[in-house]
Amino acid sequence: MTTEELTALTVSKSVDARGTSCPGPLLAAKKAIGQIETGQVMEVLSADEGTRRDIPKWCTKKGYEYLGTIEESGFYKIFLRK
Amino acid sequence: MSETVDEKIKALEKKVEQLQNQRKDQLSMVIFSNDLDRILAALVIAVGAAAMDTEVKLFFTFWAISALRDKNKKTKGKDMKSKMFGAMLPRGISQLKLSKMNMEGMGKDMIKRIMKHKNIASPEELLTTAGELGVQIDICEMSMDLMGFKKEEMIDYPNLGYCGVATFLADAGESSIQLFI
Numbered sequence: 001m002t003t004e005e006l007t008a009l010t011v012s013k014s015v016d017a018r019g020t021s022c023p024g025p026l027l028a029a030k031k032a033i034g035q036i037e038t039g040q041v042m043e044v045l046s047a048d049e050g051t052r053r054d055i056p057k058w059c060t061k062k063g064y065e066y067l068g069t070i071e072e073s074g075f076y077k078i079f080l081r082k
Numbered sequence: 083m084s085e086t087v088d089e090k091i092k093a094l095e096k097k098v099e100q101l102q103n104q105r106k107d108q109l110s111m112v113i114f115s116n117d118l119d120r121i122l123a124a125l126v127i128a129v130g131a132a133a134m135d136t137e138v139k140l141f142f143t144f145w146a147i148s149a150l151r152d153k154n155k156k157t158k159g160k161d162m163k164s165k166m167f168g169a170m171l172p173r174g175i176s177q178l179k180l181s182k183m184n185m186e187g188m189g190k191d192m193i194k195r196i197m198k199h200k201n202i203a204s205p206e207e208l209l210t211t212a213g214e215l216g217v218q219i220d221i222c223e224m225s226m227d228l229m230g231f232k233k234e235e236m237i238d239y240p241n242l243g244y245c246g247v248a249t250f251l252a253d254a255g256e257s258s259i260q261l262f263i
Contacts, residue, residue, distance in 0.1 A: 021202040023130040027211065030133045058134055 012040035110257040117181035125208035132215035143222035164230020
């Protein structure tokens with residue numbers, strides 16, 4: 001998805017994991033995913049570049065759809081659909 | 083005609099058997115070392131795997147068992163050799179040393195400060211998280227006996243057990259990932 005498409009998404013849950021390092025963001029994402037329904041979109045905010053690669057891997061494993069990442073100044077917004 | 087169907091069924095049965103014998107989504111890790119850095123790496127992998135819903139089984143053996151001691155718990159009735167081992171080995175995860183750059187504890191203190199500053203979870207926190215995520219810890223009974231450790235001096239951990247090598251091998255045999263640290 002392009003940055004415009006990602007920005008236009010309706011996000012049902014935002015997880016701010018910018019205060020944690022690996023494996024913190026993954027843990028935060030795992031905890032939060034249970035709070036949304038199948039088909040809904042979640043964004044994970046992380047200052048950790050590793051998370052940008054980790055979340056898509058986690059999505060593949062769990063069968064979620066990784067939608068894309070927006071690079072903000074100093075952190076990443078990672079989007080996925082449950 | 084019927085023969086080919088039979089052959090097909092046989093081939094399918096074989097395939098089903100193969101699939102059933104596939105390894106589980108499980109991580110088995112032998113934790114042997116009691117170096118702080120190695121334990122930290124092991125716990126990050128364990129917690130990361132648990133976060134990915136992989137079942138995790140940690141097998142603590144030899145020196146690593148000292149990382150699971152509770153420094154506030156006292157034991158009675160140890161013989162002299164056990165007392166000696168007990169006194170020379172770390173009492174729990176907070177007393178572990180770095181494998182490199184420990185410098186009488188200065189290096190360790192520095193790393194701990196940096197970790198805190200960078201919001202990296204401490205080994206103590208990771209162990210608690212591991213417990214919350216259902217990570218199983220099994221302690222090698224033979225090593226316990228060898229080092230003279232007692233069960234009553236081990237930490238309170240939700241999924242703590244004691245076992246022998248066969249339990250580890252059985253678990254590892256059905257795990258898709260096996261590591262030795």
